[in-house]
Amino acid sequence: MIATPPIRAVPSPPVIELVDLHKVYRVGVELVHALQGITLTIQENEYVAIMGPSGSGKSTLMNILGCLDVPTGGDYRLRGQDVSRLSQSKLALIRGRQIGFVFQSFELLPRTTALKNVELPMTYSGVRHRRRRALEALKRVNLLDRAHHHPNQLSGGQKQRVALARALAQQPDIILADEPTGNLDSATGEEIMAVFDSLHAEGQTLIIVTHEDHIARRCRRIIRLIDGRIVLDTARGDVWSPTTPTLTAAPAGAPVPSSTEGTP
Numbered sequence: 001m002i003a004t005p006p007i008r009a010v011p012s013p014p015v016i017e018l019v020d021l022h023k024v025y026r027v028g029v030e031l032v033h034a035l036q037g038i039t040l041t042i043q044e045n046e047y048v049a050i051m052g053p054s055g056s057g058k059s060t061l062m063n064i065l066g067c068l069d070v071p072t073g074g075d076y077r078l079r080g081q082d083v084s085r086l087s088q089s090k091l092a093l094i095r096g097r098q099i100g101f102v103f104q105s106f107e108l109l110p111r112t113t114a115l116k117n118v119e120l121p122m123t124y125s126g127v128r129h130r131r132r133r134a135l136e137a138l139k140r141v142n143l144l145d146r147a148h149h150h151p152n153q154l155s156g157g158q159k160q161r162v163a164l165a166r167a168l169a170q171q172p173d174i175i176l177a178d179e180p181t182g183n184l185d186s187a188t189g190e191e192i193m194a195v196f197d198s199l200h201a202e203g204q205t206l207i208i209v210t211h212e213d214h215i216a217r218r219c220r221r222i223i224r225l226i227d228g229r230i231v232l233d234t235a236r237g238d239v240w241s242p243t244t245p246t247l248t249a250a251p252a253g254a255p256v257p258s259s260t261e262g263t264p
């Protein structure tokens, strides 16, 4: 009889590892330096907001993270696999299996039911049990009762929930959302963020581009871009948790300084 060796837990690589990432677009004779050396690690179950002014490189970064585009310099490892220099067809395969997208404009097929909209990408990536997975995903966003509705029979918030279900059904490693609440009123935006919150609580890794402070505040980490560079990277728990030790620890017995964080 062959003894089975004990299984050792191998630490899993970060979901995302970017090292000195650059993206240069060529427009005629002009070069646009959209990303200028982004180094960034994102672990499983992080809940990240990416902020920054228009033109700072947010969408460029999301497109690369989502394997829609490749960098012109630097490295991108997705779960340990170098995806910086793959062919379009290999990237498409990775997108289908590992990335869930949510867009500002929902991007649903208009003459197709919610259920079919959720099912369709799984057809391309050859996933099995598509109907069951689509129904489960719609249930998770609390939209099972609208499965047979067409997009024009749904509210904005419901459309975005269908889009979220479509991303979830693929059971992706990461969900990338570019301004997911940008086309919604604030109450509906909150409703969508509540779904993101619960996905985070269930272990999903989430990256959300937003220019709205109240949306970013729901995330656990905020990364701010300016001119294609990271100018700020704060983990909220680090900043706000009263139990987090600070670098300049007060001597034992010293009064705890009152926090000034969060004051308007």
Ligand SMILES: Nc1ncnc2c1ncn2[C@@H]1O[C@H](COP(=O)(O)OP(=O)(O)O)[C@@H](O)[C@H]1O
Pocket (backbone or CB within 6 Å): 025, 026, 027, 032, 033, 034, 052, 053, 054, 055, 056, 057, 058, 059, 060, 061
């Ligand atoms: N496909 C493209 N071709 C050329 N320039 C682009 C392209 N996409 C974006 N850019 C430029 O790259 C910079 C970053 O754009 P983008 O990533 O869309 O910023 P953001 O999403 O933060 O508004 C901008 O200067 C923009 O004009």
Ligand SMILES: [Mg+2]
Pocket (backbone or CB within 6 Å): 058, 059, 060
């Ligand atoms: Mg953008």
